[in-house]
Amino acid sequence: MRLLRYWEAISEATVQCMEADASIFLTGIGVDDFKGIFGTTAEAYRRFGAARVFDIPNGENATTGIAIGAAAVGKRPLVVHPRNDFMFLCMDQLLNLAAKWRYMFGGKTGVPVVFRGIVGRGWGQGATHSQSLQAAFAHFPGLYVATPASPADAKGLLVSALQGTGPVILLENRALYELAEEVPEAPTPIPFGQGKIVRAGKDVTIVGASLMAYEAKRAAEILAEHGVDAEVIDPRSIRPLDEAMLLESIKKTGRLVVADTSWAFCGFAAEVAAVAVEKGWEYLKAPVRRVTPPDCPAPVSRPLEEAFHPSPLTIAQACLDLLKMESSVKRGVSDVQASFAGPY
């Protein structure tokens, strides 16, 4: 197997699925330009041309409805949003129509639409370009919401989306784009609702999706230096959620820390905590801890921004606190985007 970066894995999945299924088309603001959505759409445009890979005007709500209407008559649209924050403009079509289509029209047909939204982080992108909308989408029955944290998962989940019955929202954290790992060459789908044990451990369970799966793994390395053996779980999809894997893990560890890229209040971390206490109460030896951004919009200024995002350090410290270990985390780790300097 060869190494692929996260964005290369997305590109490969797109091209392979478009080759296999002529009904797939790819659109979004700038999918055919020289940047090709951070490289993820450039190869598809080169291969399939303007007939199947085309730019679209602003007007995200219409774009969403257009994708739904195309899907209603046999297409499989893949729509990309270079910043998921703009998907607030699509909420009516996504939540009032796509999510409800199958159910409210009598369960006969769904709309196999796939939306990729990229989550910004760092470089002072601030309040309206650094949000992570998994909880907002996952609240609504009818949608699939997945948050790939690794190149292989980015490929497998996108394949699943493009072969499935939809509608699917895939949220990709920009901070993960340059990570490389072995990725299978075949377009093998990874089913929604199947989590992954990123690191096995016995003392505490850390649940983190998307970037937080990566950061939790780094937190576990710090914790190992403190003699703590953490288990890291990446749910991979927010909805459906792999509850069985979560419960199995806390049965073993008895402790749960949930890290999330978005706020605690009514958030994904709250949902995971609720599942744990509702269905795994007898396993828990300590209260559930959430590690999330503080209750304010994302700031721009560098020290504020660094304090805003959960990091391996804050995740590890939460675990130590939960274990009632009086020590503090001895060392930090480099910021996930320390070497990142744009392009913006």
Add this chain to the structure above:
Amino acid sequence: MDAPSGIERRLLGEMIRIRAVEETIADLYPQGEMRTPTHFSIGQEAVAVGVCAALSGDDVVYSGHRCHAHYLAKGGDLAGMVAELFGRETGCARGRGGSVHLNDREAGFIAASAILGQTIATAVGSALAFKMDGLSRVAVTFFGDGTVEEGIFHECLNFAVVKRLPVLFVCENNGYSTHTSLGVRQPASVPIHARAASYGMPSERVDGNDVFAVFRAAREAVAGLRRGNGPSFLECITYRWREHVGPLWDYDKGYRTKAEVIEWIARCPIKRAIERLVAEGLCSMDEVARIERGYQDEVNRAVVAAKAAPFPTVDDLTVGTY
């Protein structure tokens, strides 16, 4: 008119059929068995019938909350619609959608939805798919004057023109959005059809209570769509007789006058079509009465069947979400 032989009678018959369904539902609604907010099309039948008569079976239609007439005119299953209103498993949305979410895929009536402007975008999307596949199929979306105020309306017109898509936008301008008149909502100096035209597409104002005029305009517009000329827009001037939602009359509620309602009832699209066909010797009053009886029987049978049909089982409550 230079239409296929018998088309005039067909247009009249379709309107009579829709009126029979709607009046029957309105009569039965107060019994409380139909528990779904219902927006009646009574008075607006000519737009639905005139436009849909210009379409082929494999063309697709979308609509909004006031969708009964469009669904029926496109060939949607009447019994399925009535059963849907009664919340039965045999309904066209299996009792999950209700009055505002009618659909009949086989008939080409893809979807109706209660949020303004949603199904303008879906029609544009279907038209995009048809164009990508080199098909001559067209998509039609029906909406009211209120939807013109939604951002998505403008996003969609823009996109359809840029991509030259085979989509017909049909605005039923009945003068009111719920209880608010057009004059306090939109600039009077630039009528809706003119704003649509400003995007660069053929756009026309039509007497929406003249089924023959609507048919003529729609036929011409659809021919243009099939030739690949890009989208077209029809603003059909019409009027809603009953309250915004529900079966009652509401001319005493202060937002419009009884005189205005009476004036529009005098312009009833069915009455006008009958007068014209009788005058031209294409139809007799006896025939009209026979047609009315025939459709009333069909509607009555649908009501009996709906009432006898089973409700969905609670065990299936969440089935169909995914």
